[in-house]
Amino acid sequence: MKVLGIVSEARDLNQCIPATQSISKQIKAYSFGELKEAKQVSLGRMEVLGIVSEARELSQARTAPVMDHSPPFLATYKSLFGGQQAIDTETEVVECCDLPLIDLSRLHDVLEAAQCKQDIVTAASEWGFFQIVSHGIPDGLLARLREEQVKMFRQPFKRKTSEKLLDFSDDSYRWGTPTATSLKHLSWSEAFHVPLSSSNKPARSSTIRCVIEELSLAMAQLATQLVDTLAEGFGRDGTYMKENCTRNMCYLRLNRYPPCPIPAQVFGLVPHTDSDFLTILCQDEVIGLQLKKGGRWFTVRPNPNTLVINIGDLFQAWSNGLYKSVEHRVMSNPHLERFSVAYFMCPSNETVIESSAQPAIYRKFSFGEYRQQVQQDVRRMGHKVGLTRFLA
Template identity: 55%
Template sequence: MDDTIEPPFQETYPTLFDNISEKEGDESWLRMDDVEYCELPLVDLSLLSSNSEHLDKCIKEMAEAASEWGFFQVVNHGIPQKVLKNMRYEQNKLFHQPFSKKAEESFMNFSANSYRWGNPSATSLRQFSWSEAFHIPLTDISRLDECSRTRSSVGLSATKAGSLAERLAEYLAHNLGVKSSYFRENCLPSSSYLRMNRYPPCPLSFEVYGLIPHTDSDFLTVLYQDQVGGLQLRKDGRWLSVRPNPQVLIINIGDLFQALSNGVYKSIEHRVVAQSEVERYSAGYFYCPSDEAVIESLSKPAVYRKFSFDEYRQQVQKDVRATGDKVGLSRFLL
């Protein structure tokens, strides 16, 4: 049996990779490495346990970052480094299984289509991601059949990230005047998911993305990444690189929070640059509502029409199948 761990990107999508230079030309989107670094706003979450003055200051910092950047970093977030490192160790073990094993439907007792790689909808390299991921609904974690250590490490990380996401969402929503019970009522643990990512070394790192430009279809994302780097975000029409720091967590606003806030908080386009010689790991907790949850702009006049999360996801999937690209919130403008 073939024991290579790498997905067969070029063999599976030969029409995308044949004669790259002739088909893609010298387009600016390929120049992803020559991008300046930015310093994301850094928020000390220990202030949330302080007196009202420091608490208000901390909430204000998060709200300003969510409005101006759509991204911020947090320290003293309550998830011990040991928990994150244990998850990273188990993540490495999963991805270093042979590709043929990872691609089996019964692998680790995950749900069907949990293991994802490349982009079956891509019609050009611009739409292709040189990466692989385990997209894990939280209800799947208890079913992991590898060993109790994998279950406990991944499960503990997801549980703590979920608590953090709920806490931050409630503070950000309180700043907008949303009742505190909104997220507890609409975002049950069973509706969120963990996505563990691996970006293999890419021999065509100047021609292909690690992860294509996109926004997240959730309320907010809690991201843990290693020291390799590659995350970039688009601000004021320019791409900026995020300096890697495994000691912090990165929080970014998703489409649903932008709609709920009536455009006050920004869901910012971001991407990952492929690396030529090293692999990169990250793990994201995506804080999502149940399918029937209704997203409605808080203030008037509303920018977006009212929609359910299920309606939003179906529209995104329809657009991706038809064009290879996500259209997103612009579909729901009034």
């Protein structure tokens, strides 16, 4: 299977299993002794669907071997598993959807530019999510990053937790949810959260750092192009973003979602909104991302040949609610690991977010204040509250 390529088996499997109803719904609350049976139930479901050969082939190709590189989720969070119910997805009818697709090459066409800008504004206001092609980031660069990303996550778990593999901050490597008090607050994932302010430090792992540096430059240019268009959509220009969202204020997050033996009980990533202005996501062909629209959850059909863009909380506040920061989540998978890379466009902590529209929906606040409130809510309540704390 090629990095970033869509193989027919993966596409067929993803389309046949659009949401947790097809696999995860078959698995109720399992004890530790029943985890093996849970996996057999899931594979049996695939056999019923008549796709067992594809399922087995894809599973063998993408299932991570059980080695010492995976975090000890079950051992660490065992106190949360006793008598727990499945996460609340069984009563939902989750449909697959294709995000609005925008070809950015149209921005350079005199006859197409205006309509392309309007399409971006419409997608941001109606969906809060859209996907783009002709974005200017070479496929080869994304493939190199994915290759290095896989190598990083294949390092022994103890090494990932005890050493600065990227020579970045001490807490770059993260996994699970330390503040979780119930399974619905636990994310079955691991990540390297890389502050780009440290990307110019001397490199010990030179290959990955060089790739990150090159990608972050390309992502920053793309983000600037998008926010300029979005700001123009409500009568502002890009000056504010250029002054406050410099590249060294932004983050790159390398994600891995390991196979989860109890997908009916745990999210890959818990429901949330992003606490930034804009997120650029590069994901692989494994299904998992879901978003909420009109009170309903939709499974995003993955297309690794595109980049996914989503609006963050700060843009929603700055645009006075015109653009939507949409709740989204990642479902866990019993057999396949999933990789993604996210670029978060953030300002400095001192940056003030204030809408020029009147009446303003949200009061004036700084990014530092917002982050502090989010962290406080997560510690106290187990989940993020977000913009409702800052209503005018």
